Amino acid sequence: MATRKEVADLxxxxxxxxxxxLNHTKKVSQQVEVKVLEAAKALDYxxxxxxxxxxxxxxxxxxxxxxxxxxPYYVTLLEGAQEVAAKAGYIVSLILVNSSGxxxxxxxxxxxxxxxxxxxxxxxxxxxxxxHIPYVGIAEKAAVNVDYSNALNEGIHExxxxxxxxxACLCGLQKNTxxxxxxxIVRAMKKEGLTYDEDLFIWGxxxxxxxxxxxxxxxxxxxxxxxxxxxxxxxxxxxxxxAIKCLKDQGIKVPDEISVFGCDNIETDExxxxxxxxxxxxxxxxGGQLMESLLAEIEHRPFEPVFIQTKxxxxxxxxxxxxxxx
Amino acid sequence: MATRKEVADLxxxxxxxxxxxLNHTKKVSQQVEVKVLEAAKALDYxxxxxxxxxxxxxxxxxxxxxxxxxxPYYVTLLEGAQEVAAKAGYIVSLILVNSSGxxxxxxxxxxxxxxxxxxxxxxxxxxxxxxHIPYVGIAEKAAVNVDYSNALNEGIHExxxxxxxxxACLCGLQKNTxxxxxxxIVRAMKKEGLTYDEDLFIWGxxxxxxxxxxxxxxxxxxxxxxxxxxxxxxxxxxxxxxAIKCLKDQGIKVPDEISVFGCDNIETDExxxxxxxxxxxxxxxxGGQLMESLLAEIEHRPFEPVFIQTKxxxxxxxxxxxxxxx
DNA sequence: TTGTATGCGTTATCAA
DNA sequence: TTGATAACGCATACAA
Numbered sequence: 297m298a299t300r301k302e303v304a305d306l307x308x309x310x311x312x313x314x315x316x317x318l319n320h321t322k323k324v325s326q327q328v329e330v331k332v333l334e335a336a337k338a339l340d341y342x343x344x345x346x347x348x349x350x351x352x353x354x355x356x357x358x359x360x361x362x363x364x365x366x367x368p369y370y371v372t373l374l375e376g377a378q379e380v381a382a383k384a385g386y387i388v389s390l391i392l393v394n395s396s397g398x399x400x401x402x403x404x405x406x407x408x409x410x411x412x413x414x415x416x417x418x419x420x421x422x423x424x425x426x427x428h429i430p431y432v433g434i435a436e437k438a439a440v441n442v443d444y445s446n447a448l449n450e451g452i453h454e455x456x457x458x459x460x461x462x463x464a465c466l467c468g469l470q471k472n473t474x475x476x477x478x479x480x481i482v483r484a485m486k487k488e489g490l491t492y493d494e495d496l497f498i499w500g501x502x503x504x505x506x507x508x509x510x511x512x513x514x515x516x517x518x519x520x521x522x523x524x525x526x527x528x529x530x531x532x533x534x535x536x537x538x539a540i541k542c543l544k545d546q547g548i549k550v551p552d553e554i555s556v557f558g559c560d561n562i563e564t565d566e567x568x569x570x571x572x573x574x575x576x577x578x579x580x581x582x583g584g585q586l587m588e589s590l591l592a593e594i595e596h597r598p599f600e601p602v603f604i605q606t607k608x609x610x611x612x613x614x615x616x617x618x619x620x621x622x
Numbered sequence: 623m624a625t626r627k628e629v630a631d632l633x634x635x636x637x638x639x640x641x642x643x644l645n646h647t648k649k650v651s652q653q654v655e656v657k658v659l660e661a662a663k664a665l666d667y668x669x670x671x672x673x674x675x676x677x678x679x680x681x682x683x684x685x686x687x688x689x690x691x692x693x694p695y696y697v698t699l700l701e702g703a704q705e706v707a708a709k710a711g712y713i714v715s716l717i718l719v720n721s722s723g724x725x726x727x728x729x730x731x732x733x734x735x736x737x738x739x740x741x742x743x744x745x746x747x748x749x750x751x752x753x754h755i756p757y758v759g760i761a762e763k764a765a766v767n768v769d770y771s772n773a774l775n776e777g778i779h780e781x782x783x784x785x786x787x788x789x790a791c792l793c794g795l796q797k798n799t800x801x802x803x804x805x806x807i808v809r810a811m812k813k814e815g816l817t818y819d820e821d822l823f824i825w826g827x828x829x830x831x832x833x834x835x836x837x838x839x840x841x842x843x844x845x846x847x848x849x850x851x852x853x854x855x856x857x858x859x860x861x862x863x864x865a866i867k868c869l870k871d872q873g874i875k876v877p878d879e880i881s882v883f884g885c886d887n888i889e890t891d892e893x894x895x896x897x898x899x900x901x902x903x904x905x906x907x908x909g910g911q912l913m914e915s916l917l918a919e920i921e922h923r924p925f926e927p928v929f930i931q932t933k934x935x936x937x938x939x940x941x942x943x944x945x946x947x948x
Numbered sequence: 949t950t951g952t953a954t955g956c957g958t959t960a961t962c963a964a
Numbered sequence: 965t966t967g968a969t970a971a972c973g974c975a976t977a978c979a980a
Contacts, residue, residue, distance in 0.1 A: 297731075299956095299957060299958095300957060300958070301957080309966075309967085310966070310967045310968075311957090311958085311959095311967090311968095312959085312960085312966070312967060312968080312969095313965090313966060313967075315958075315959065315960090316965090316966080319959085321959090321960095322965080322966090323965065324965065324966080325965065325966090328965085328966080342728065342731045342732045343732055343957085343958080344676075344732065344734065344956090344957050344958065345729075345732045345733050345734070345958090346672055346675045346676050346681065346733070346734045346956090346957080346958090347676050347956070347957035347958040347959090347972090348957080348958050348959070349672045349958090349972095350670075350672050350673050350676055350956090350957080350958070350959090350972050350973065350974090351957090351958050351959045351960080351971075351972050352958080352959065352960095352972090353972080355672065357715075357733075359713075365697050365700070365701060366694070366697065366698075366701075366889065368692070368694075371691050371692065371697060372692075374691070374716070375691055375718060378716060378718050379718065382717075382718070382726055385729075387685075387715045387717075387729070387733060388715060388716060389683075389713045389714060389715045389716070390700070390704060390714060390715070390716050391708075391713075392701060392704050392705065392708070400708055402668065403671075403711075403713070405623075405668050406668045406669055406670065406671045407671045407672070407713060408670065408671070408672045508889065508893065537893055541893065563692065563834065564890055564893070567834065567863055567867065567890070567894060568893060568894055568895070569894070569895050625972090625973060625974090626973065626974065627973080635950075635951085636950070636951045636952075637951090637952095637973090637974080637975095638950075638951060638952075638953095638975085638976080639949090639950060639951075641974070641975060641976085642949090642950080645975085647975085647976085648949080648950090649949065650949065650950080651949060651950090654949085654950080669973085669974080670972085670973050670974070671974095672972090672973080672974095673956090673972070673973035673974040673975090674973080674974055674975075675956095675974095676955095676956050676957065676958085676972090676973080676974075676975095677955075677956045677973085677974055677975050677976085678956090678974085678975070679956080
């Protein structure tokens with residue numbers, strides 16, 4: 297690996313001059329410029345970003361914290377974020393946060409990371425704040441918000457129109473977790489004059505019980521209650537898929553007897569049978585905007601808050617209410 | 623951010639001594655040890671890994687190159703790799719290689735990365751070799767191999783037993799791409815005395831046409847040929863899922879008229895209907911072992927080559943041949 | 949056992 | 965327009 301000094305020597309100039317031309321940081325004469333560039337090319341010189349980081353205190357390195365990469369939603373979000381970062385010259389590292397713990401998180405400050413995106417329901421956001429590193433999350437109201445209200449209202453309205461009166465909800469998260477979707481779904485139901493029954497809300501045990509198996513489990517619990525319902529909203533599509541599987545296993549027909557819809561509009565929705573109604577949230581765009589806002593904060597640029605609109609996508613999993621009781 | 627010097631001052635020792643105790647690199651007296659540790663804790667000191675990298679020339683930073691994160695197979699592989707890396711103190715960055723190009727790859731040198739995992743069908747491996755950075759790929763024979771032969775033999779044998787004679791193959795990759803699975807499937811067919819018909823092999827156009835839509839497209843092409851076949855092997859499950867969708871759309875019943883099996887054993891296999899027969903490849907373990915072998919190379923440790931065994935998983939998508947013709 | 953001093957490859961400050 | 969040279973925070977050879 298050629299160093300800057302070698303380039304300087306070959307070009308017959310000082311290291312400072314090499315910096316000037318390579319970083320376009322000061323005016324240099326045409327003569328030296330070409331000499332330096334030629335020398336750099338001849339030596340196949342690549343600047344050492346580690347050394348640069350040491351003095352500039354900027355690493356152009358950010359991290360994304362995820363805990364459920366098996367959920368395609370987060371993968372798409374990640375793709376969107378990575379793309380934006382790459383375009384801006386940042387490299388993004390993936391931190392899979394699971395049981396193992398937060399020692400990995402403390403490392404992020406040692407590594408001089410410029411910023412962090414928290415792409416998960418985060419319990420210990422406090423730990424991250426203490427790092428004094430710029431970060432953005434997906435949970436709270438922030439610079440980039442997904443506005444679920446439209447789509448949720450639409451979904452509930454659609455169910456109402458089809459005659460559904462008792463709608464259950466597979467929440468995925470623990471009770472009392474503040475999640476926009478969950479408060480909005482309640483509001484949407486009230487708005488449509490539907491009876492809101494706490495017993496039809498199934499909560500998760502862990503911070504994020506939102507996988508297929510969790511949907512299956514939640515539906516099992518719901519059925520066990522023996523309460524009447526004719527439609528189900530699941531926090532996300534994976535849960536909805538699990539729930540449908542459970543209903544099938546119990547010999548209950550979807551959508552003939554129970555209508556189901558989820559959220560995220562993942563690719564699988566159109567593959568399964570019945571195809572799954574869902575809410576499209578532009579996960580890729582969301583991820584991209586999250587990164588944009590993070591980079592803006594890092595670079596002390598202003599960032600205009602963005603509100604991402606959602607859309608209800610009706611597919612086969614929803615049908616007219618048959619007034620059947622479970 | 624407290625620096626090592628501040629810790630030294632507070633503890634009343636030299637910076638070298640601080641290094642000695644923090645890195646356990648030299649014997650120090652109990653006295654100084656506690657003094658240093660206390661000072662470090664008091665100042666909430668975190669070593670600057672960037673500075674360390676500059677002198678040690680080790681970044682504990684590796685990259686994984688992927689081009690299709692929408693394929694759960696790669697996600698699982700990534701998870702396995704990341705877990706191993708994290709445990710060894712490495713941070714892993716994700717490089718999404720798409721059309722945009724390879725400028726990102728040159729950056730990896732500048733960032734002093736310790737190693738690279740190429741988790742994709744790679745065209746420009748040459749570019750990466752030129753970086754003179756340790757790397758491992760998934761394509762070629764290497765330190766860690768997935769032995770598909772068992773599972774493929776099993777799969778073909780199973781089909782043979784069920785009366786299938788003409789088996790098509792959706793290859794996903796471009797013709798002449800050397801892929802273990804594709805050469806092995808041919809061998810398996812010959813071994814079972816099945817007629818091998820080139821016309822029943824559908825190739826991809828791009829370097830990796832292996833998504834759901836590609837499977838759909840490949841099956842469309844296959845049907846258009848009008849050649850007889852009663853079973854299909856798809857390079858991976860996504861393609862198989864696309865193929866089944868296509869067959870359904872054409873009113874062809876799976877598995878009653880056509881049997882299908884894929885490869886990777888992704889979660890969706892058990893969700894769709896019919897459930898998809900597949901080959902389990904322990905993607906998580908594979909990813910982990912890839913990382914192990916990379917780290918071994920980086921740290922100049924010996925690495926015992928590993929051969930990952932595969933298993934054929936029979937599910938609903940395969941049934942007795944009805945001798946129907948398409 | 950502990951301290952001093954040098955270098956890692958940059959950027960940046962100040963002179964020239 | 966260019967060049968010395970001092971940081972940046974750490975590791976380490978060598979001295980003490």
